[in-house]
Amino acid sequence: MTYDRPGRVDRLLEHLPFQQSTPDEVIVVNNGANEETRTVVESYATRFDRRSISLRHLARSDDTTLQRGRNTAIAVSNGDVICFVDDDVVPRKSWLKGIERGYEWDDSAVAVGGPAPITDDELSLQYDIDNSSTNQNHFNRFGEHRQIAYKWIPPAPVKTDTLVGANMSFKVDVLEEIGGFDPSYEGHPQFEETDVMAKLWNRGETIVYHPHALVYHINDSRKQSERVSYWYGRNSVRFRRKNFPETYHRSLFRLLFGPEFGTPVWRQLKNAVMKDDSPYRWRLRGYLDELILDRIDESVSDRLKAPYAKKSK
Structure with a gap:
């Protein structure tokens, strides 16, 4: 590639x-x-x-x-x-x-x-x-x-x-x-x-x-770009939802407070506040955007299912 x-x-x-x-x-x-x-x-x-x-x-x-x-x-x-x-x-x-x-x-x-x-x-x-x-x-x-x-x-x-x-x-x-x-x-x-x-x-x-x-x-540089950080955040949430649906909501809680691997969100937030150039700012935005998209998808799905649920009663 x-x-x-x-x-x-x-x-x-x-x-x-x-x-x-x-x-x-x-x-x-x-x-x-x-x-x-x-x-x-x-x-x-x-x-x-x-x-x-x-x-x-x-x-x-x-x-x-x-x-x-x-x-x-x-x-x-x-x-x-x-x-x-x-x-x-x-x-x-x-x-x-x-x-x-x-x-x-x-x-x-x-x-x-x-x-x-x-x-x-x-x-x-x-x-x-x-x-x-x-x-x-x-x-x-x-x-x-x-x-x-x-x-x-x-x-x-x-x-x-x-x-x-x-x-x-x-x-x-x-x-x-x-x-x-x-x-x-x-x-x-x-x-x-x-x-x-x-x-x-x-x-x-x-x-x-x-x-x-x-x-x-x-690899000439270890610094993550804003774009890479943002899509890391978004796709990490999508990855959990897609491949681990049974534990998805618990995994979000663990992501916030202390996952087994990686930096918990509360530490990312602290880093983002303390450092103007922190890539965590963009990763946090990615998390948030994907979560909002997830809620919108669920809402649309529920509305589409509702008419069929009424007909089946």
């Missing part, structure tokens, strides 16, 4: 032919149909062809939605397993072999991924590495979750609850069963991959985190 970042695509494609396990095909989904990106992809055609790797370029000029781009890739892919990486990653040579070994390590696995430690452009790590041998990526029944693929590298494969969008793979038939990626997560695509992970978690599926399936995730 890429959007107007041909330089990043160039760096990624440079590393893919030299994987310890050769990919069958590489699909570059060019959201926005950037012409420079097309040129970059075409420049690698000969190199990929020499290694019998099918290199495909999919230009999507109609929309730039990440989820629809992922679904397009699923629809046209030819393999039983599809791997997703962001355009700002550099895969270690063992990355694809690690994905394969993850499915071999547990043959019930429907998804495999691995670490995506955050680095600068020189691939210098930005966080101290956590080498825990137990699962560090968690879900609970309230939709609260914790994911630290940006620094967690276990010594051996581990069963996990969730993977990071920059480094994840799935069995295609299972993705199709759950409907792929949901485009209803609007604005900035926060929670789009977490939504898929929640569906798998609710089904009791096996997800494997393999240390050799590692990519370096280049």
Whole structure:
């Protein structure tokens, strides 16, 4: 997946032919149909062809939605397993072999991924590495979750609850069963991959985190933009309502006062009041807007149901 970042695509494609396990095909989904990106992809055609790797370029000029781009890739892919990486990653040579070994390590696995430690452009790590041998990526029944693929590298494969969008793979038939990626997560695509992970978690599926399936995730800035913060707030509420309806209202209470993972709203509010540039201001606005929308939807739904309820009496 890429959007107007041909330089990043160039760096990624440079590393893919030299994987310890050769990919069958590489699909570059060019959201926005950037012409420079097309040129970059075409420049690698000969190199990929020499290694019998099918290199495909999919230009999507109609929309730039990440989820629809992922679904397009699923629809046209030819393999039983599809791997997703962001355009700002550099895969270690063992990355694809690690994905394969993850499915071999547990043959019930429907998804495999691995670490995506955050680095600068020189691939210098930005966080101290956590080498825990137990699962560090968690879900609970309230939709609260914790994911630290940006620094967690276990010594051996581990069963996990969730993977990071920059480094994840799935069995295609299972993705199709759950409907792929949901485009209803609007604005900035926060929670789009977490939504898929929640569906798998609710089904009791096996997800494997393999240390050799590692990519370096280049990130020049740790500061969240206002837009990202706002849509994180909105989509986090939508995510809970959609995937954990039985505990939804309790999860909102926990969100306010003290969730198992993350910063409770009362602390976010304190931060927003004390700091003029706090991204929590926009996250709080996102929470509020989605909650208001939820109430409007419920009210409309009740009004639509009312006439039919009267007729049935």
